[in-house]
Amino acid sequence: xxxxxxxxxxxxxxxxxxxxxxxxxxxxxxxxxxxxxxxxxxxxxxxxxxxxxxxxxxxxxxxxxxxxxxxxxxxxxxxxxxxxxxxxxxxxxxxxxxxxxxxxxxxxxxxxxxxxxxxxxxxxxxxxxxxxxxxxxxxxxxxxxxxxxxxxxxxxxxxxxxxxxxxxxxxxxxxxxxxxxxxxxxxxxxxxxxxxxxxxxxxxxxxxxxxx
Amino acid sequence: xxxxxxxxxxxxxxxxxxxxxxxxxxxxxxxxxxxxxxxxxxxxxxxxxxxxxxxxxxxxxxxxxxxxxxxxxxxxxxxxxxxxxxxxxxxxxxxxxxxxxxxxxxxxxxxxxxxxxxxxxxxxxxxxxxxxxxxxxxxxxxxxxxxxxxxxxxxxxxxxxxxxxxxxxxxxxxxxxxxxxxxxxxxxxxxxxxxxxxxxxxxx
Numbered sequence: 140x141x142x143x144x145x146x147x148x149x150x151x152x153x154x155x156x157x158x159x160x161x162x163x164x165x166x167x168x169x170x171x172x173x174x175x176x177x178x179x180x181x182x183x184x185x186x187x188x189x190x191x192x193x194x195x196x197x198x199x200x201x202x203x204x205x206x207x208x209x210x211x212x213x214x215x216x217x218x219x220x221x222x223x224x225x226x227x228x229x230x231x232x233x234x235x236x237x238x239x240x241x242x243x244x245x246x247x248x249x250x251x252x253x254x255x256x257x258x259x260x261x262x263x264x265x266x267x268x269x270x271x272x273x274x275x276x277x278x279x280x281x282x283x284x285x286x287x288x289x290x291x292x293x294x295x296x297x298x299x300x301x302x303x304x305x306x307x308x309x310x311x312x313x314x315x316x317x318x319x320x321x322x323x324x325x326x327x328x329x330x331x332x333x334x335x336x337x338x339x340x341x342x343x344x345x346x347x348x349x350x351x
Numbered sequence: 352x353x354x355x356x357x358x359x360x361x362x363x364x365x366x367x368x369x370x371x372x373x374x375x376x377x378x379x380x381x382x383x384x385x386x387x388x389x390x391x392x393x394x395x396x397x398x399x400x401x402x403x404x405x406x407x408x409x410x411x412x413x414x415x416x417x418x419x420x421x422x423x424x425x426x427x428x429x430x431x432x433x434x435x436x437x438x439x440x441x442x443x444x445x446x447x448x449x450x451x452x453x454x455x456x457x458x459x460x461x462x463x464x465x466x467x468x469x470x471x472x473x474x475x476x477x478x479x480x481x482x483x484x485x486x487x488x489x490x491x492x493x494x495x496x497x498x499x500x501x502x503x504x505x506x507x508x509x510x511x512x513x514x515x516x517x518x519x520x521x522x523x524x525x526x527x528x529x530x531x532x533x534x535x536x537x538x539x540x541x542x543x544x545x546x547x548x549x550x551x552x553x554x555x
Contacts, residue, residue, distance in 0.1 A: 195399035197521035201534065208555040209543060309409025322413065327539060331421060343420040346412035347434035349403055 142171045144317040146305045148179045149233040150226060150265050151313035155255035156210045157326025161316065162248050164329060168336040174247050175301040176234035179313055182305055210326070218259050228266035231298070232289055236271055238297050239288035240280065249278035354385045356529040358517050361388060361445040362438060362477050363525035367467035368422045369538025373528070374460050376541060380548040386459055388446035389513040391525055398523040430471050440478035447501035448483055450509050454500065461490040
């Protein structure tokens with residue numbers, strides 16, 4: 140089956156806001172959604188963007204509050220009041236648990252969605268194994284095999300390979316979708332993803348570099 | 352009549368790509384467009400964005416080529432091959448000409464649109480007086496009164512005020528639209544502008 144590649148982190152706000160919609164788009168087009176969780180701590184600086192800490196209060200007010208709230212309304216994806224308590228914890232475990240699900244042949248769509256949604260709606264701690272176990276059970280997946288594998292070298296290597304691949308393809312952040320090599324950055328491009336699945340956009344020439 | 356405030360520069364790619372759509376949205380909503388041309392060379396650095404010179408090749412390939420091309424197709428707004436030759440010139444004259452139109456009570460939607468379109472489709476030089484004369488005539492406006500006023504103290508004070516106001520409201524770049532105080536940055540938010548005109552988004 141042809142695919143849509145999906146680079147994201149399981150704690151990413153904009154991945155959450157687009158989560159139900161990308162799954163619906165993939166299903167409607169008959170494409171397989173290929174989950175490629177990545178380590179955003181390595182990604183964001185590589186794209187040439189300012190790190191989160193370097194962004195101004197006004198940028199945060201617009202991109203991390205007003206945009207979240209409007210898109211939440213637009214996508215019918217409710218968010219909690221305030222910022223998730225555990226948002227700055229290490230996200231390796233949850234991302235690697237999703238990868239373990241892929242390696243073990245499961246459909247991880249629901250698990251991924253449950254992580255994103257509960258983190259942003261119910262303030263869940265995605266670094267906590269008990270929370271992750273409960274989330275897996277909520278989508279009828281046995282947690283133990285996934286959590287055991289999550290810490291393995293095999294899964295770690297895939298997590299790093301996803302991250303390296305994202306940097307190589309100049310992924311700027313989460314979420315990023317690829318349709319037959321064409322990159323769409325941000326859940327605000329999902330309607331273009333949908334369009335490109337019906338009718339690809341024409342190819343582009345060389346980038347417009349400014350004078351040195 | 353209620354308004355939509357429109358912060359942009361007359362040479363901005365994304366203002367061009369959204370130009371026809373934005374004017375159609377404003378018209379359908381029965382709102383006046385309040386044009387506020389501003390100096391992007393000051394607004395962009397003040398917003399805290401990474402300076403253009405420090406952005407990566409991947410950034411340019413995506414945001415200044417792939418995105419432009421896909422949106423050109425999406426908005427039915429053709430663009431030239433390559434980067435406009437005169438893109439890095441001083442845009443004081445063309446932006447001042449638009450403000451002069453406002454000061455002289457002209458309706459400038461069409462003049463704005465032909466500046467944006469000709470720069471990105473036909474490689475026009477918006478810093479060149481003769482080019483601006485031809486563009487004004489194309490939309491049946493008398494160029495001389497506009498160009499004579501474009502660099503006047505009065506017009507330049509408005510240009511400065513627009514720039515200061517854009518920085519104060521944390522406009523990041525061009526275009527930005529304000530619907531009753533709610534900022535929408537980027538022509539990719541025009542469908543949300545349209546929705547906000549029907550039904551404002553809940554406050555944050």
